[in-house]
Amino acid sequence: MITFDRVSKRYAEGHEALSEVSVEISQNELVFLTGHSGAGKSTLLRLIMLIERPSRGQVIVDGQNLARIGNRGIPAHRRNIGVVFQNHQLLFDRSVYHNVALPLVIAGYDQREVGRRVRAALDKVGLLARERALPITLSGGEQQRVGIARAVVARPRILLADEPTGNLDPALSAEIMQLFEAFNQVGVTVLIASHDLALISRLHHRILTLRDGRLVSNRA
Amino acid sequence: MSALDHKSRREGASTSRARLRHRFNGWLTHHRLSAAESLARVLDNPVSSLLTWLVIGIALALPAALDVALDNARKLSDKWDSPAQLSLFLAATASADEARELHRELQERPDIAAVVFVSREEALQEFSLLSGFADVLDSLDNNPLPDLLLVTPAPEAGPVAALHRELSADPRVAEAVLDMAWLERLNTLMELSRRMVLALGGVLVAGVVLILGNTIRLAIESRREEIVVVKLVGGSNGFVRRPFLYTGLWYGVGGGFFAALLVAAALWFLGEPVARLAELYQSSFELGGLGIMGSLNLVVLGGLLGLAGAWLAVSRHLGRIAPR
Numbered sequence A: 001m002i003t004f005d006r007v008s009k010r011y012a013e014g015h016e017a018l019s020e021v022s023v024e025i026s027q028n029e030l031v032f033l034t035g036h037s038g039a040g041k042s043t044l045l046r047l048i049m050l051i052e053r054p055s056r057g058q059v060i061v062d063g064q065n066l067a068r069i070g071n072r073g074i075p076a077h078r079r080n081i082g083v084v085f086q087n088h089q090l091l092f093d094r095s096v097y098h099n100v101a102l103p104l105v106i107a108g109y110d111q112r113e114v115g116r117r118v119r120a121a122l123d124k125v126g127l128l129a130r131e132r133a134l135p136i137t138l139s140g141g142e143q144q145r146v147g148i149a150r151a152v153v154a155r156p157r158i159l160l161a162d163e164p165t166g167n168l169d170p171a172l173s174a175e176i177m178q179l180f181e182a183f184n185q186v187g188v189t190v191l192i193a194s195h196d197l198a199l200i201s202r203l204h205h206r207i208l209t210l211r212d213g214r215l216v217s218n219r220a
Numbered sequence B: 001m002s003a004l005d006h007k008s009r010r011e012g013a014s015t016s017r018a019r020l021r022h023r024f025n026g027w028l029t030h031h032r033l034s035a036a037e038s039l040a041r042v043l044d045n046p047v048s049s050l051l052t053w054l055v056i057g058i059a060l061a062l063p064a065a066l067d068v069a070l071d072n073a074r075k076l077s078d079k080w081d082s083p084a085q086l087s088l089f090l091a092a093t094a095s096a097d098e099a100r101e102l103h104r105e106l107q108e109r110p111d112i113a114a115v116v117f118v119s120r121e122e123a124l125q126e127f128s129l130l131s132g133f134a135d136v137l138d139s140l141d142n143n144p145l146p147d148l149l150l151v152t153p154a155p156e157a158g159p160v161a162a163l164h165r166e167l168s169a170d171p172r173v174a175e176a177v178l179d180m181a182w183l184e185r186l187n188t189l190m191e192l193s194r195r196m197v198l199a200l201g202g203v204l205v206a207g208v209v210l211i212l213g214n215t216i217r218l219a220i221e222s223r224r225e226e227i228v229v230v231k232l233v234g235g236s237n238g239f240v241r242r243p244f245l246y247t248g249l250w251y252g253v254g255g256g257f258f259a260a261l262l263v264a265a266a267l268w269f270l271g272e273p274v275a276r277l278a279e280l281y282q283s284s285f286e287l288g289g290l291g292i293m294g295s296l297n298l299v300v301l302g303g304l305l306g307l308a309g310a311w312l313a314v315s316r317h318l319g320r321i322a323p324r
C-alpha cells in the first residue's frame, strides 16, 4: 500500500532529515513509526501526503508513484488519505460537527449524506453528544478525537497519525490506540508516529525505528 | 460480447454518470454555501463592510455622475444644434424688390421657420447706435452695409449645412454665414470632457479593483490557518478560492448599489433648481438620470470589479499559503 524506495529528504537548510529509507507497508497493516525527536517521523508522513517531496528515491502509495502527481493532483491525493495531525489542526471558529464534515464538504457530498457520516464518525470516537461544541471548549483528548473523526469520516484507505497520543494520559492513549486498531480491522492501512515506546510495544504491531533519518529497525 | 458483459458495462456507465451528477451537485452545493457564508461574513461586520461599500460606491459614483451630467449636456446641446441661425448678406447688386422677393420665397419654404429682413438702412441705424460711430457713418456718402436676411431653419428640417449650401449658390446672396463656431467649440469641449470622464473612470475603476484586492488580501490573511487546514485535508485551489471570490463579489455588488444610490441622490438634489432654471429659459429640459438599466449596469460593473479584485488577491496570495 505504501512503499518507500531509498528515499532521502534534505530540507532547504541543508539538514538531511531522511536518508535512504526503504520500507514496504501492505494493506490491512498497522505499523508504528518511532524514534527520537527530530529523527524524521513527521517528515516521512509529510512525504506520503505530499506536503514535501523527496530529494531522492521514490514513494509509491496505493500503486501510484507520487513523483507522477503534479501540484494540481495533490488535493485529490490527500482526499484518499486520512490524517491525524500532531497539533490537531482544527478550525476553532467552527463547531465539532463542521470540523468533522470538512473532508466530506470538500469531496462534494450532499448534506444528508454528510450528516449521516459525520454522526457515525463522532459516534465511533464517543463525541456524538458534543457535535455542536466549539473545539476550544473541549479537552486535549477530546480535540484529538475530533481530529480522528475528521480523518476517518471520508473512509480513506490509508490513515496516518502523527503523535496522536502526544499529551494524553495513559488510559486515554490506550483507548485511542484501540480506536486505530478497530479501523485497521475493517481494512484501513494505518501508520502511526509515536515515541510512546511503552505503549506501542505492548500492542504487537510492526515497529519502524528511525535514528537521525535512517531506518535502524523494522521488527514485527 | 455476452449479454452479461453488456449489462455490467451499461451499469458501469450509469454509475459513473451518477457519480458525475453527484459531484456536480456537490459543487453546486458548495457554491451556494460559499455564497451564503461569504455574505454572512460580510454582514457580520456591518461597519467595516459599510465603509468598504461606501468607498467603492463613491469611486464608482463619481465617473457615473459625470457621465450622466455629460449626457444631459449633450441633450441640451442637441436642442441648440438644429435651429442654428443663418445670416444671408445680399449682394450689393440686388435691388430692394429682389430682396423682398427673396424674403417671401424663403418664408414659404417648409424647411424654414422664420425669416427676418433687416434692410441696409436699418442695419446702418442700428450699427451707428450701438457702435457710437454715428458721426463717422453720417459723413459717409453711401451706406456700406448690405441688406440682411436672418434665417432660422425649421427644427424638423434636415442638416443646416445643406440649406447653407443651397442659399450660398443663390445669385442674390453675396454670402451666407452659418454661425456654428460656438457650436463647434461646445462640441469640442464636450468631446474633451467625455475623454476626461473616461480617463478618470479608468483610474477610479483601477482604484476600486485595488481596494477590493487589498480587502480580500486582508480576509485571506485573517483566515490563513483555516486555509492551511482545508488544504491539508484535500481542498483544491478552487475550493479554497471560492469563498473569497464570493466575498469580492458581495463587496463589489454592494459598492455598485451604493454608487447608483449616490447618483440618484445627487440628481434628486439638483432636480428642482434645474427645473426652475429650465422654466426661466422657457425650456422643457428635464434632468435625465441613470435609469433602471444604468443602475443595474452599475451594480453589475461593481460585481465584476469585485470579482476581478478578489481574483487578483487570490491568485497572488492563496498559492503562497501552503501547509508546512
Ligand SMILES: Nc1ncnc2c1ncn2[C@@H]1O[C@H](COP(=O)(O)OP(=O)(O)OP(=O)(O)O)[C@@H](O)[C@H]1O
Binding pocket: A011, A012, A013, A015, A016, A017, A035, A036, A037, A038, A039, A040, A041, A042, A043, A044, A195, B324
Ligand atoms: N520545514 C522544515 N525545514 C527545515 N528543516 C526541517 C523542517 N521540518 C523538519 N526539519 C528538520 O528535519 C528533521 C526531522 O524533523 P521531523 O519533524 O521529521 O522530526 P520528528 O521525528 O517528527 O520529530 P518530533 O518527534 O519532535 O516531532 C529535524 O532535524 C528538523 O529540524
Ligand SMILES: [Mg+2]
Binding pocket: A041, A042, A043, A086, A162
Ligand atoms: Mg514530528
